[in-house]
Amino acid sequence: MYFFYILVSILIYPLFLLALIPLSFKDKYSKLYQKFLPFKKHKIADIHFHFASYGEAVALGELIKYYKNKGFKILLTCSSKTGLMKAKEFDDNAFLLPYEPLLYLWLKPAKTLIVFEAELWLALLKIYKDFDKNPILLNARMKENSFKNYKKFSFYYT
Known part of the structure; x- marks a missing residue:
């Protein structure tokens, strides 16, 4: 099933590229191209923090600073x-999380992945699993309706 998930993602990728053209003129979406055309590579890290947006970046701030002060190399994706603007305040190794099929080409897994988001990005988790690394899910809460929807696709997440 995972194969079909990635296949469908690849097939709709050109549609996302076309949508980028009009969206790129709106300030809110001006960085969106980085998700679909991730040209800049990240530095190798010890800890990869992934979070959704500004609020989660603020909430993780002290934890990120703690590990940086201990000498750990950090990768931040959001x-x-x-979220990206706030992440850049903590470390320059900060990026929008690329579109899932592109992760295989872009991501060099860190020793540890810490996910601070309610959304579970299947390819991100799969890549870390393929490298025998278990993610840490902080803030892994979700509404009952979201849980029911994820449960329908539990065969993807097992």
Whole structure:
């Protein structure tokens, strides 16, 4: 099933590229191209923090600073422009999480992945699993309706 998930993602990729053209003129989406055309590579890290947006970046701030002060190399990925702007305040090794099929080409897994988001990015988790690394899910809460929807696709997440 995972194969079909990635196949469908690859097939709709050109549609996302076409949608980028009009969206790129809106300030809110001005960084969106980085998700679909991730040209800049990240530095190798010890800990990879993934979070959704500005609020999660702020909430993780002290933890990120703690590990940086201990000498750990950090990779920060997020899902929004505001999250990216806040992440850049903590470390320059910060990026929008690329579109899932592109992760295989872009991501060099860290020793540890810490996910601070309610959304579970299948390819991100799969890559870390393929490298025998278990993610840490912080803030892994979700509404009952979201849980029911994830449960329908549990065969993807097992």
